[in-house]
Amino acid sequence: MNSTIDTILSHRSIRKFKSEPLKQAQLDIIIDAARASSTSSYLMAYTMIGVTDPDKKRALASISNQSYIEENGHFILFCGDYHRHMLYASDKEKAVMAQNVQSTEYFMIATVDATIAAQNMTIAAESLGIGVCYIGSIKRDLDLVNDLFDLPEHVVPLFGLALGYPDEQQEIKPKLPKDAVYFENSYKDDPSHKDVLAQFDQTIEAYYRTRSTNKRTDSWTNQMIKTLHNERNNRLTPYVKEKKFNNR
Numbered sequence: 001m002n003s004t005i006d007t008i009l010s011h012r013s014i015r016k017f018k019s020e021p022l023k024q025a026q027l028d029i030i031i032d033a034a035r036a037s038s039t040s041s042y043l044m045a046y047t048m049i050g051v052t053d054p055d056k057k058r059a060l061a062s063i064s065n066q067s068y069i070e071e072n073g074h075f076i077l078f079c080g081d082y083h084r085h086m087l088y089a090s091d092k093e094k095a096v097m098a099q100n101v102q103s104t105e106y107f108m109i110a111t112v113d114a115t116i117a118a119q120n121m122t123i124a125a126e127s128l129g130i131g132v133c134y135i136g137s138i139k140r141d142l143d144l145v146n147d148l149f150d151l152p153e154h155v156v157p158l159f160g161l162a163l164g165y166p167d168e169q170q171e172i173k174p175k176l177p178k179d180a181v182y183f184e185n186s187y188k189d190d191p192s193h194k195d196v197l198a199q200f201d202q203t204i205e206a207y208y209r210t211r212s213t214n215k216r217t218d219s220w221t222n223q224m225i226k227t228l229h230n231e232r233n234n235r236l237t238p239y240v241k242e243k244k245f246n247n248r
């Protein structure tokens, strides 16, 4: 249809990068693409931290259990951030602001702003032939990430983006069909919803069975039942609250 749509529809996560570092001009332009994003109330409630220090990359690779982060490519940590918003406030103003940003709404705004910026960066990067993989597993040790990057109060790490020139060919991973994720005028939870998922299970089973790497026998619905049996990160809730987010 056009090259932007082609780029978006060709997305696949890349987890193996060439040793060639990203060109500075390309890095600058993808940072600009992130900065150009829509943002709630003009807050731009996020910060990106590019990680070039080999020791910090090694630590991130270990925390997230993804060795390629240490080996090659670039890494950008995306954080929700209301620190800068208070820098010009008086003590009296800051006291009120510091209370208000602890609402669930401000927490959501920060995560949404950071995510939109990251996805704009992703599309820009992929359009330049750079592969990316989001890394949520940095949350496996939030306290260490916090210390590694000197994150102040009102700044929380959300996820990372590993970027580099692809050194692997990955098939495109099938996604839920339109009938499963797009409804009109109301949520449509009739029996057809389950039928669409059953059909998708067949698609994803064939994909897992035939893809070139990490072949497996699994369906999407089964995978989701297993995934949502994981309690996930017990430390996240207190950590976020300690950083003065999502307390009200």
Ligand SMILES: Cc1cc2nc3c(=O)[nH]c(=O)nc-3n(C[C@H](O)[C@H](O)[C@H](O)COP(=O)(O)O)c2cc1C
Pocket (backbone or CB within 6 Å): 011, 012, 013, 014, 015, 064, 066, 133, 134, 135, 136, 137, 138, 159, 172, 173
């Ligand atoms: C917020 C977020 C966090 C993710 N965290 C990880 C991660 O820690 N490790 C990883 O290998 N992939 C991670 N991924 C990539 C997903 O596994 C991947 O996007 C999904 O399986 C779909 O595959 P695709 O990106 O190739 O289409 C993450 C994706 C998102 C959006």
